[in-house]
Amino acid sequence: MKINKNIIIRFAAAAIGLFMLAGCAEPSETPSEGETVLSNTYAFIAKDIQNPYMQKVYEGFQTACSEVGSSAIYKAPEANTPEKQVEIINELVLQGIEGIAVAANDEDKLEDALKAAMESGVKVISLDSAVNKESRQTHIQQADPELIGRSLVRAAYDIVGGNGGIGVLSTTNQATNQNLWISYMEQEIAENPEKYASTPIVQIAYGDDDTTKSISETQSLLENPDIKVIIAPTSVGIKAAAQTLQELGSDVKVTGLGMPSQMAEYIESGICPKMYLWNPVDIGYLAGYTLDALSDGTITGAQGEVFTAGTLGERTITLDDEQGTEIMLGDLLEFDSGNIGEWKDAF
Ligand code: RAM
Numbered sequence: 282m283k284i285n286k287n288i289i290i291r292f293a294a295a296a297i298g299l300f301m302l303a304g305c306a307e308p309s310e311t312p313s314e315g316e317t318v319l320s321n322t323y324a325f326i327a328k329d330i331q332n333p334y335m336q337k338v339y340e341g342f343q344t345a346c347s348e349v350g351s352s353a354i355y356k357a358p359e360a361n362t363p364e365k366q367v368e369i370i371n372e373l374v375l376q377g378i379e380g381i382a383v384a385a386n387d388e389d390k391l392e393d394a395l396k397a398a399m400e401s402g403v404k405v406i407s408l409d410s411a412v413n414k415e416s417r418q419t420h421i422q423q424a425d426p427e428l429i430g431r432s433l434v435r436a437a438y439d440i441v442g443g444n445g446g447i448g449v450l451s452t453t454n455q456a457t458n459q460n461l462w463i464s465y466m467e468q469e470i471a472e473n474p475e476k477y478a479s480t481p482i483v484q485i486a487y488g489d490d491d492t493t494k495s496i497s498e499t500q501s502l503l504e505n506p507d508i509k510v511i512i513a514p515t516s517v518g519i520k521a522a523a524q525t526l527q528e529l530g531s532d533v534k535v536t537g538l539g540m541p542s543q544m545a546e547y548i549e550s551g552i553c554p555k556m557y558l559w560n561p562v563d564i565g566y567l568a569g570y571t572l573d574a575l576s577d578g579t580i581t582g583a584q585g586e587v588f589t590a591g592t593l594g595e596r597t598i599t600l601d602d603e604q605g606t607e608i609m610l611g612d613l614l615e616f617d618s619g620n621i622g623e624w625k626d627a628f
Contacts, residue, residue: 319354319378322346323572325565326369326383327357328410328452332490334516334540334561335384337628338409341562342382345569348591351379353569361453361490363390370394373403380404380572382421382565385412388457392416404575406582408568410458414605418575418582419598421568423559424613426458426602429514429538430465432557432613436536437510438480440554445509446483448502450518450537452490462514483507488518495521503531513537519556523547541616541624548621555617559610561628567593567610582606 325342327335339355346353356373358365363386371394373381381398385391385407395405395416408421423429437447449466451459463485470477486502488495495513499522502508511526511533513519519539526533527547535547539556547553570590571580580586584606586598593610601607616624 319352319373319376321350321379322352322354323380323382323569324354324356324373324378325568326366326373326381327355328384328386328456329361329490330357330359332357332517333543335409337540337561338384338565338568341565341567342569343565344562345566345573345591349570349573351569351573354378358386361386363387363455366391367394370398374398374401378403380406380576382406382408382568382572383412384409385457386410386453387455388413389416404572406568406571406575408564410456411601411605411607412457414601414603417605419571419580420601420605420607421564421571422601422607422609423458423564424610426461427465427468428613429557430462431469432615433462433512433514433537434466434469434477434480436555436557437512438477440534440536441480441509443476444479446481446505446507448483448505448508448511449485450495450498450502450511450513450515450522451485451487452515452518454487459514466512480510488513488515488521490515490517492517492521496525499525500529503529503533509533511535511537513539516540516543516558519553520544520547523552526552539616540628541621542626542628544616545621545625548616548618551618555615557613557615559612559614563593563610566591567596567608571596571608 323346325339343353356369391412399405405417407417411420486498488498495518511522513522514537516539519537520543522535535553536556538558567590574580574588579588584600590596596608598606
């Protein structure tokens with residue numbers, strides 16, 4: 282249970298904000314009369330409202346919030362654009378939110394809104410897809426990005442036996458996490474030119490985490506005869522690609538990051554010989570505890586600080602590649618036909 286230290290300051294800030302916005306704000310930015318004031322509440326802002334992966338993250342977030350005696354709220358735009366996330370952030374700040382964890386649709390475009398939130402006392406972290414280091418107190422990193430990128434290319438290499446081009450089906454071209462993973466995929470290939478001589482990345486497509494667009498982008502990738510395997514570093518994309526390959530009876534395979542519950546049938550049928558993920562529920566759980574530790578002053582988000590994240594135990598804040606700070610969740614899990622049965626009911 283935590284003490285809500287900043288509430289008076291933030292009520293004043295919210296009141297000033299409301300006053301300043303009067304007459305010029307979009308209706309959605311101003312709380313309507315009688316709207317709940319979100320004290321002692323932590324918000325998770327997802328990339329978009331449809332994504333089942335984000336709902337799994339929120340499950341863990343809710344559990345953590347309830348364990349620390351706070352409320353949780355789930356917010357997400359219809360489509361994965363930064364502009365709509367800015368509107369949501371501004372609205373939450375006006376409503377007196379205690380802390381925000383955001384899976385960002387752009388690394389830089391939330392900066393003004395998140396800085397204003399932090400200046401008014403709101404605790405701010407990113408998770409899944411990071412905002413730049415100025416826009417957050419720390420970031421929740423699912424697993425080592427370098428390991429993710431390199432593992433995906435190594436899996437693709439194994440699947441085609443070192444002979445066949447790679448098509449990448451990503452989310453949006455602005456997603457910080459997917460872009461970082463793709464840069465490590467490219468690095469793995471560049472550093473091992475002989476090994477990957479016959480397994481280059483031929484094309485990168487963007488399905489925007491939208492199933493319909495991901496299916497049509499998969500169809501476009503398949504028009505290129507050099508592509509023998511697709512890497513989809515997104516739970517929405519990998520499922521859409523697997524479904525498309527199955528429907529077309531294609532010999533092309535898929536690997537990437539997927540939820541066992543959604544991918545078990547494609548792993549069992551061999552369309553997706555192996556894939557990876559971490560525990561999405563734990564990501565949300567760690568985020569909830571991180572916001573609470575920021576709120577009660579146990580941590581500020583600085584390198585070297587230590588706190589206890591409920592059943593996940595002690596966590597230490599470390600530096601990321603860009604000298605911002607992050608908290609690493611942990612292991613990259615590998616799924617194949619040998620273990621998918623144990624995981625398909627977990628998440
Ligand atoms: C998608 C999202 C998210 C990614 C997961 C694996 O749902 O794009 O960013 O982490 O897949």
